[in-house]
Amino acid sequence: MSAALHRLVYYSRNHVGRSDADLDREISDILAKSQENNRRDGITGALLFNTGCFAQVLEGPLSAVEAAFERIQQDERHGDVSLLALDRIEARSFPNWAMGFVGASERDAGRYGAIGASSGFDPAHLTGDEVHGLLRDLAIEEENAA
Ligand code: FAD
Numbered sequence: 001m002s003a004a005l006h007r008l009v010y011y012s013r014n015h016v017g018r019s020d021a022d023l024d025r026e027i028s029d030i031l032a033k034s035q036e037n038n039r040r041d042g043i044t045g046a047l048l049f050n051t052g053c054f055a056q057v058l059e060g061p062l063s064a065v066e067a068a069f070e071r072i073q074q075d076e077r078h079g080d081v082s083l084l085a086l087d088r089i090e091a092r093s094f095p096n097w098a099m100g101f102v103g104a105s106e107r108d109a110g111r112y113g114a115i116g117a118s119s120g121f122d123p124a125h126l127t128g129d130e131v132h133g134l135l136r137d138l139a140i141e142e143e144n145a146a
Contacts, residue, residue: 006062008069009085009128011055012078034099044092046100046135054078055131059092085128093136102138
């Protein structure tokens with residue numbers, strides 16, 4: 001089992017939630033299970049949800065990150081799962097977050113407006129570094145606001 005830290009970044013298309021209530025419930029379920037599993041597996045990271053898309057950063061030992069990504073790819077709550085980056089890293093960007101959520105609040109939308117303007121809020125048009133930087137900035141902002 002490789003203990004070297006790695007970061008994986010992907011995006012996917014949302015398949016759940018016809019109503020806001022459905023979506024809220026599904027996202028709460030996904031986060032609860034993710035946080036439980038990730039604490040067990042030494043994974044940290046952040047999940048961004050924006051209308052039709054998820055973007056997620058997973059960081060931890062390579063074998064744990066790969067195993068989580070295998071499960072995530074088979075999850076029918078989303079589809080078209082596309083890997084943007086898998087890199088070795090020296091330090092975690094989300095050391096305190098078993099899986100943080102940066103959602104589609106007005107404040108968050110304002111924060112990623114600059115990237116949204118060029119991508120149409122579509123992570124398919126972003127690089128792994130851009131998605132990672134965006135989630136890291138939002139995480140720092142959340143921690144400062146807490
Ligand atoms: P169980 O929770 O026992 O689930 C068994 C099976 O049922 C799995 O195949 C699961 O995908 C499926 N399942 C469970 N609930 C539902 C449901 N409500 N609708 C449809 N299928 C369902 N997991 C992590 O461990 N870490 C993460 O960071 C993580 N991030 C995720 C991000 C997104 C956007 C999504 C959609 C899922 C994420 N998951 C994450 C969940 C992951 O896809 C698996 O569902 C989970 O890891 C399985 O956990 P388990 O082995 O304990 O199985």
